[in-house]
Amino acid sequence: MSVSERRGSDRRGSGISSRRPSIDPSRLVPMDKVTHVAGGDDFNVVFIGAGNIMFGSDEGPWNHSFRLEHKLGRRLKVVALIDPAIERATAVLQKKCDSFVVSAYQDTRVFKTLEDFVRTMSSRERPRAIIVGSPPMFRGSSTPGRDIELQILNHFPGVAMFIEKPIATGPVDEIDDAYRIAKIINDTKTICSVGYMLRYLKAVQMMKQIIQENNLTVMSTIARYACAYQAIAKPDWWDKSKSAGPIIEQGTHFCDLSRYFGGEVDISSVQAHSLEWHENAGRLSKMSIDETNIASENRIPRVTAATWKYDSGAVGSFTHVVALQGTDYSCELEVYADGYSMKLVNPYVLPVLYIRKPGDDNETTIRFHDDDPFFSEISNLIDIIEDIEEDPEAAQILSSYDDAVRTYEFTWAIRDASERSRDASSKRAAESY
CATH class of the missing domain: 3.30.360.10 (Dihydrodipicolinate Reductase; domain 2)
Structure with a gap:
């Protein structure tokens, strides 16, 4: 595959590409100034990865679960936590259940693999978004075990994804693989945001x-x-x-x-x-x-x-x-x-x-x-999932999967x-x- 072929003639990058590649900075408001998304329906989410990027640590400001809790409030329902380290996943889940956000986690089930969850998933547990915070060595490839995006696209067509950066840390000859994944995401018009949060500053x-x-x-x-x-x-x-x-x-x-x-x-x-x-x-x-x-x-x-x-x-x-x-x-x-x-x-x-x-x-x-760009990237993603209308002033994803592959x-x-x-x-x- 040549560079021109894998990049394609369309450099817009995602199924929502008609949106502007920027946001009015006045619309980026602090987390404590945002009210929870309105609505009484549950918002089901699957977490893939139980490490620091998902649940926070003393080493940095990352913590996607924290931002989702503030964005969705009591609507948030984490239906599954996927991590091969079951003990670690169970431990972080217990901390959440011992806190004021217990309603989001009290029914969360822990699985080693996404396939394990799919085999036992009920219709009520179907997610609206899947947050991928597993190490990059397990992403961005079509090789079994390192193909989480393709697994999601196969089992959950139409479900929005958030993928941490970088999209992979595999060998250089797998870059074409990543472009193929990007094309599938674009062609299926799957909502997908990649965690280059500095764009949201x-x-x-x-x-x-x-x-x-x-x-x-x-x-x-x-x-x-x-x-x-x-x-x-x-x-x-x-x-x-x-x-x-x-x-x-x-x-x-x-x-x-x-x-x-x-x-x-x-x-x-x-x-x-x-x-x-x-x-x-x-x-x-x-x-x-x-x-x-x-x-x-x-x-x-x-x-x-x-x-x-x-x-x-x-x-x-x-x-x-x-x-x-x-x-x-x-x-x-x-x-x-x-x-x-x-x-x-x-x-x-x-x-x-x-x-x-x-x-x-x-x-x-x-x-x-x-400013909290971690919250802004999550907030924009949720707003797009909730309302996909093409308002040029509306929320938008600033880093698509295709863009992240570049x-x-x-x-x-x-x-x-x-x-x-x-x-x-x-x-x-x-x-x-």
Whole structure:
């Protein structure tokens, strides 16, 4: 399958593609300012995955169950929790049943697989939405055991899906598989949202608004992501054979934001360099895992720096750095257009937007204290499930499955380019001896 074939001639991305690719930032309201969706009928949901992304942890703000509880109130009925780790799933379910949201979970059943649930499901338990928060190694493929999207489409045609990002962390030769899944989702007009929540930030939508209202063409995007590696204690994250590496697993958010502003990337133009673990500048002093347990060829780079061209002619760059200690990350995205610069800082915790406009050399600073993009992406999904009318001002999905596959392909292109550069450098060094 060629690049043009798998991308297709239609780049709109989903069955609801006539909606605008942005949201009026004034419509993104805090969770505590939203009233529950009206109606007396139950809203059945299936959770796939009983980990941190679904039920929260001290490591980050993610917690999809919490947002759904606030969006749907007493209407929420989690009919099934799917996770092969039955004990973990039972434990998190018990905590919910011991809390004020017991009505959503008191009849929840736990299963190892989706097929187990399907075999015993009653008509009253048919879900209206399925939330997929299982690890990405089990998604985005047609290979049995890693094909959860196809299982859902087969057993629950017409049921909306929410899929966490990245859509997969499989081998690069399975990208075509992901595009095929995207085509099925589009062709069946299945409502599907992927968890690139930074698109739902008020600051990001304000940047979009400035671009649209002033009819601007983006000239350049510059992204930087420096993680606090000392706090990353999950061995799989440090192992490329399991996580696919920091660009694909972690930097994906900023690659996605770059695409969101710059447009489609000319994949053939991607170039990248890396600082590897064995190089002198790549030695880290505060790692919380024992990297000697990871095969040397699977250890992650410490720095990856990439540049590329967009189809529009604009230029993009991204640098991912594994360098900071402590717990706070340092992340920024700059967008430039004729007369304008916009810089988004600290988007994960307390977003700050710096704007410079024509006629003023000074920057305007806007701070966003009460934003919750996790809630906004869930809220928009539920609103679309409840009311699919094509109102251009209505709720909309900002990251379709097709769009997410493009970001996935892009992150793999960066990793591949950095590894080609690394191998060429190693070859030159060997030949010089």
